[in-house]
Amino acid sequence: MDSGRRARGTLEQEVVAALAAAREPMTPAQVRDQLGRDLAYTTVMTVLARLSDKGLVTRERVGRAYAYRAVRDEAEVTARQMQRLLDAGDDRAAVLSRFVGVLSDDDEQLLTELLRRAEEG
Amino acid sequence: MTTATIIAAVLTAVFAVIGPGLARRLPPAAATRLLVPASLVVAASGVWVLIAVAFTWVAQFQVVSRYGDWSAEQVRAGTPFPTVIAVACCLLAVLALGRATVAGTRRVRVLLAVRQSCRHVGEPGSLVVLDNDRPDAFATPGARGRIVVTTGLLRALTADERRALLAHEASHLRHRHAWWLLAAELAVAANPMLSSTVRAIGHAVERWADEDAARAVTDRRLVARTLARTALLIRAAAPSQALPATGGDVPGRVRALLEPAPRPRVVPLAVLAALLVATTLAAGTVQRRGDELLDQAGTYSPPAATVRH
Numbered sequence: 458m459d460s461g462r463r464a465r466g467t468l469e470q471e472v473v474a475a476l477a478a479a480r481e482p483m484t485p486a487q488v489r490d491q492l493g494r495d496l497a498y499t500t501v502m503t504v505l506a507r508l509s510d511k512g513l514v515t516r517e518r519v520g521r522a523y524a525y526r527a528v529r530d531e532a533e534v535t536a537r538q539m540q541r542l543l544d545a546g547d548d549r550a551a552v553l554s555r556f557v558g559v560l561s562d563d564d565e566q567l568l569t570e571l572l573r574r575a576e577e578g
Numbered sequence: 579m580t581t582a583t584i585i586a587a588v589l590t591a592v593f594a595v596i597g598p599g600l601a602r603r604l605p606p607a608a609a610t611r612l613l614v615p616a617s618l619v620v621a622a623s624g625v626w627v628l629i630a631v632a633f634t635w636v637a638q639f640q641v642v643s644r645y646g647d648w649s650a651e652q653v654r655a656g657t658p659f660p661t662v663i664a665v666a667c668c669l670l671a672v673l674a675l676g677r678a679t680v681a682g683t684r685r686v687r688v689l690l691a692v693r694q695s696c697r698h699v700g701e702p703g704s705l706v707v708l709d710n711d712r713p714d715a716f717a718t719p720g721a722r723g724r725i726v727v728t729t730g731l732l733r734a735l736t737a738d739e740r741r742a743l744l745a746h747e748a749s750h751l752r753h754r755h756a757w758w759l760l761a762a763e764l765a766v767a768a769n770p771m772l773s774s775t776v777r778a779i780g781h782a783v784e785r786w787a788d789e790d791a792a793r794a795v796t797d798r799r800l801v802a803r804t805l806a807r808t809a810l811l812i813r814a815a816a817p818s819q820a821l822p823a824t825g826g827d828v829p830g831r832v833r834a835l836l837e838p839a840p841r842p843r844v845v846p847l848a849v850l851a852a853l854l855v856a857t858t859l860a861a862g863t864v865q866r867r868g869d870e871l872l873d874q875a876g877t878y879s880p881p882a883a884t885v886r887h
Contacts, residue, residue, distance in 0.1 A: 463752075467744065467794075470705040470725065474740045477707040478732035492737050511701075529709055538695045539726055540708055542718070548688050552759075554750040554787070556715040556743060557809040558826035565813055567829045572806035574836060575799050 465504075468496075472504050473513060473527055482517060482524035579634075579867035580658045586627045586860035590771060593620050593853055597775030603846040605839075606785035607753075612847075613779050614758050616854055617765035617772050621674075623861035624769050628671035630861075630868040635664030637872060652875035674768040681767035685760050689719050696724050703751055705744065707732065713811045717747040719756030734811050735804065742795050742804040749790035755783045781827055788831055789839060802835035 475491045476483060483491070489501045505525050508514040516523040542549060560568065597617070601609045634657040636642055643650040657664070700706045702722030708714075713731035718724050725747040732740060750756075759780065766776040788805070792798045809828040834840075 463748075466703060467748065470744050470748075471737070471741055473705050473707065474727065474732050474744065475737060477729055478735075478740070527707060529707075539699055539706060539724075540710065542692065542695065542716075542726075548684070549692055552685070552688050552692055552719050552756055553716040554719070554747065554755060554783075556746060557805060557812060557828050560809055560813045560828060564829050565810065568806050568809055568832065571829060571832045571836065572803065572810065575803040575806060575832065 468500075468504055469508060469513075472501070472508060476514060476525055476527040479526075482519065482526040484519065484522045484524050486522075488525070579631075579864060579871065582860055582863040582867055583627060583631060586623065586857065586864055589853065589857045589860055590620055590624050590769070593857065594769075594771040594775060596849070596853075597772065598778035600846045600850055601775065601778035601782050603843060604782075605842055606782040606789055608842060608847075609782040610755075610758055610779060610786055612850060613775065613782070614761050614765075616850060617762060617775055617779070619854055620857055621678075621765040621768040621772060623857045625671055625674050626861045627864045628667045628674065630865045631659055631664055632668035632671050633868055634659050634871060635661060635668060637875075646872060648872045648875040653871065656871055656875055678764050678768040682760075682764050685763055689756060689760065692718050693720060693723075700724055703748070712815050713808065715743055715747065715808070717750040721751055721754050723751045723756070725751070730815070731808065731811065735807070738795065738797075738800055739804040739807065742791050742797075742801045743808070745791035745794035746787045746801070748794075749787035750783075753786065753790075755787070758783060781830065784826075784831055785834060788835055792835060792839070798835045798839070802832045805835070806832050 471492055472488060475488055479491075485498060485501045485505055488505070489496050489498060492501075505514060505516075509516060509525070513528055514525045515528055516525045518524075542553060593616070597613060601613055604612065634653065637646065637648060637653045638650050638657075640650055643653070659667075696706070696718050702724070704724060706724045706726045708726060708728045710728040711730040712728055713734055715725075715727040715731055718726065725744060727743065727747075731743075735743065762776045762779045766772045788801055792801045795801065805828055
């Protein structure tokens with residue numbers, strides 16, 4: 458049950474990420490195609506409805522369908538607080554789990570080479 | 579007592595030297611779960627030994643011996659440690675405990691401050707999107723932390739890559755990695771010899787999240803690619819940024835993902851277990867010898883001795 462809830466949470470995050478990355482609002486069909494996973498249309502609809510209930514996305518009519526967009530600046534002040542965490546050169550930044558660390562010049566070269574290997578597939 | 583003390587010191591040094599190697603040879607989740615407590619045990623044993631040795635000096639003061647059942651002169655005569663050594667141990671013990679306390683309270687305060695500042699942002703565990711062109715991503719500490727990603731990074735990644743990124747950060751939250759790192763921080767504060775082991779633990783924590791992500795998206799190469807691309811994007815956007823050290827050694831993480839998933843191995847486990855048992859035993863022996871020293875210096879006379887006329 459817990460893993461089911463986790464999977465749902467993950468899917469919600471993916472949908473929010475996809476909508477936030479898009480510059481235009483997206484229809485459920487577009488969201489599903491974008492995610493590129495084997496998802497049922499109804500699953501995507503359910504997720505969008507739940508996100509809409511939570512106030513994380515808004516929808517607007519585009520032709521005959523609804524298109525969704527991620528809500529921005531919902532809490533401008535708190536968003537700025539998070540932003541400051543990013544800029545903080547203080548010890549607050551040291552407790553954040555950053556996705557990637559700093560690269561040295563050598564790292565950069567090495568990484569470019571490794572990326573080529575990773576992309577060769 | 580001298581022998582046991584030397585053995586304890588040597589074992590601590592051995593752990594400090596082979597700790598990073600053990601971290602590399604174990605699967606990352608196991609490495610974290612074992613080496614963090616191991617580092618704490620080694621650090622605590624070290625402090626224990628320092629206190630035991632220091633007490634052979636402290637016990638020589640009348641103020642102290644008056645409360646114990648020993649004679650200060652006899653302790654002075656019986657102790658195997660020169661005063662200078664015992665005094666040094668006393669200072670080191672105070673330093674170790676002081677440093678651990680300072681580092682601990684400071685870390686906890688920072689963790690709470692960060693938690694406070696994201697209390698009103700999204701739900702616990704949710705994704706928070708920052709409207710910022712600069713690519714970046716991080717998770718705030720704790721199981722109820724937030725995953726924060728900028729629009730700059732979300733736009734630069736494909737849907738699959740975003741999935742890998744989210745799975746990595748979700749692993750940090752789910753396994754409360756910030757608390758493991760706090761514990762490791764305490765160990766190194768108490769014993770600076772452990773610094774390279776603790777750095778290796780930091781790397782293992784990132785690898786742990788990488789392996790979780792690889793399992794979630796069932797594609798190691800995808801995670802490797804996401805990591806490499808993100809790191810290069812961030813560097814291209816801000817080449818000389820002074821970022822904190824978390825998430826370090828990206829090339830090492832990418833290389834590990836291009837290889838098969840690590841398997842549990844018995845040898846490093848056995849070495850670690852043996853080392854821990856030996857360290858604890860040595861520390862315990864030092865303390866017992868210290869107790870014996872005080873017993874022998876005892877002013878308390880056993881009944882058998884009092885019947886002699």
